[in-house]
Amino acid sequence: MGKAERTKQFIIEKTATLFNTKGIAATSLLDMTEATGLTKGSIYGNFKNKDEVALEVFRYNLKKVTGLVSEEMARESTFRGKILCYPRIYTLFDDPRFPVGGCVILNTAVEVDDTHPLMCEEVSKAINSWKNTLVFLINEGIQAGEFSTENNAEDLALQIIATIEGAVMLTKVSGKIAYMQSLMKTVENLINSF
Amino acid sequence: MGKAERTKQFIIEKTATLFNTKGIAATSLLDMTEATGLTKGSIYGNFKNKDEVALEVFRYNLKKVTGLVSEEMARESTFRGKILCYPRIYTLFDDPRFPVGGCVILNTAVEVDDTHPLMCEEVSKAINSWKNTLVFLINEGIQAGEFSTENNAEDLALQIIATIEGAVMLTKVSGKIAYMQSLMKTVENLINSF
Amino acid sequence: MGKAERTKQFIIEKTATLFNTKGIAATSLLDMTEATGLTKGSIYGNFKNKDEVALEVFRYNLKKVTGLVSEEMARESTFRGKILCYPRIYTLFDDPRFPVGGCVILNTAVEVDDTHPLMCEEVSKAINSWKNTLVFLINEGIQAGEFSTENNAEDLALQIIATIEGAVMLTKVSGKIAYMQSLMKTVENLINSF
């Protein structure tokens, strides 16, 4: 990794929390220089503009979550066990290994859906990938005889994702972790009923 | 309604879409003057500041949804029928009677949770009220013998709300109405299984 | 005094402190409506504009001081006694009978000298009148044999006025009443040496 690449990475990491808490529009270049200790010129030397940083930060924050999920899944041998990683991990969504500021997908989706088509597409892809992972795991579980053949993988995947995202929103805005616990228990029960 | 009250209402109605699509921070006073045809001075003659407009717009947009729900519920005689109004209405969330820009609670919650404590509290109250309505309807349904006594009203209410909110986010960002339909069908099934 | 005249007087009295502490430019119409409890419309119904209020307030505040001086002088039978009223009164310049905010002439002079020719002229007249009073009293005192014939009335009048005005400024900005006391003692000694 060359110097340029290292600086880019440095900027991304140092501003990751900023973008995920304040949002893209409300994060100013001044916020970014303060968070990094770098100058505006330096940031513009490494990125085309603020939106490009925001995009890369989104990818970075997203990878942080998907990486966490992958790690946990690797330890599980059954498909049910693998899927159960999601409710387990999101129960601890203010764990230090989680991006500060809540779910990156939710935050970004809500900010950009009516205004930033490009970024919207990026979030859409992330969701699609998440859904595909779940669909794959459910179908594999069916084929492996772990789950009933009557399950509709697509619908179940959407249900898991929607409940998790709704749970994050409810928990963050109310400050009641009990909401997250109740809802993740519900998701868990759903998965155990496959 | 005096002139002042009418102008206030006019400003709220004309900027309601603006705030619910762009968000509070990204909606500028210029946007607001263009949407209303009024001057900045006129807006500040009727509201203390932009945040006050945003707050009243939130309440206005919220009432639009709750009003729609109330109307529909009034036509239903059973508790199950009343609760089923939610998935039915949200399936048509881009109906003209719905605030443009998606779910007000979701949009506002995500923008303000880490930054605007006062507005956050307002959203929190709205969610609590929604949840209380559902808990009440479920418990009444149980007492009326409509639903099994084994239902946990609180958990079910959360599940309905979380799924709806997650569904709105997924549908808006992906543009796939099918997501909303699949998820509202799931909520419907849940309610029918009470 | 008709209703209009009474309202005018009311506005002047209620804003007198405002103008003499904040200055003309820094006193806003909002300040004025808050101080009077009247509306902007009402103020504009009684005065052509803010500057006209400021002018009348200047005259009102000025009269407050000159009135105080006249009262005190009336009690004195000698010319020396009359002139000594000035240092005596200014020693108590934060007396409630004195306009709050310090010397009206000083405050207004410094604000308007480079910018408001009309108001400047008004202040200039006030100073001239003050000086003429002093010159008259000194000359009368000379003619009455109270003071030495070697006194130059004009120069002494200026000296008294300048010292008083300088004293007000020094005392207000430093907060040290001792400055006023020392300087008024000096003026007193000067008058006693006539």
Added chain:
Amino acid sequence: MGKAERTKQFIIEKTATLFNTKGIAATSLLDMTEATGLTKGSIYGNFKNKDEVALEVFRYNLKKVTGLVSEEMARESTFRGKILCYPRIYTLFDDPRFPVGGCVILNTAVEVDDTHPLMCEEVSKAINSWKNTLVFLINEGIQAGEFSTENNAEDLALQIIATIEGAVMLTKVSGKIAYMQSLMKTVENLINSF
């Protein structure tokens, strides 16, 4: 002196007259950009806000006067000669070497005394320093046998300062330079009588 420091200095010098004639509140950012030829952004890149410029301008204008005094004093060998510099210099207070707009201390003191505690403190310090200089010179003059031991340095210093400040006010507002000449002659006589 780096570029930033040079620009700062440039802004201070170009706006010095502005602040000393119109006052702080009445000097707008537009006035400042027109006086400097720079943009608002450039001014804010070099100063935290308008008040910071005003503060530095006050110090600059003050130094202009104290510098002038120091130069003149350096040429005098006696303490009396040194003190006499004050009335001599202020007689020429519209000399080009003098800040345009009159006495910085007077102008600033009157504007800020009731409203800007921080700036008020700054003016207070300037006055204290001026008084201390005079007290020092008088006491040294006494010790050197130049002046009578009966002089009260503190009182005399105050008298000189108050008369000068009062003189500036009277002269500026009336436009009569004769006032300044008469009053500075009085101060001169006072000093010669030490």
Added chain:
DNA sequence: AATGAATGAGCATTCATTCAT
């Protein structure tokens, strides 16, 4: 005579971005 509501120019300040060095 007074009010409530509006105007539009003006305010101080911050923004994302550029570019010579």
Added chain:
DNA sequence: GATGAATGAATGCTCATTCAT
């Protein structure tokens, strides 16, 4: 590759003033 300095448009907000009622 990075910096410091600048830009100019945009920000939220306040101003003195007007005028129909």
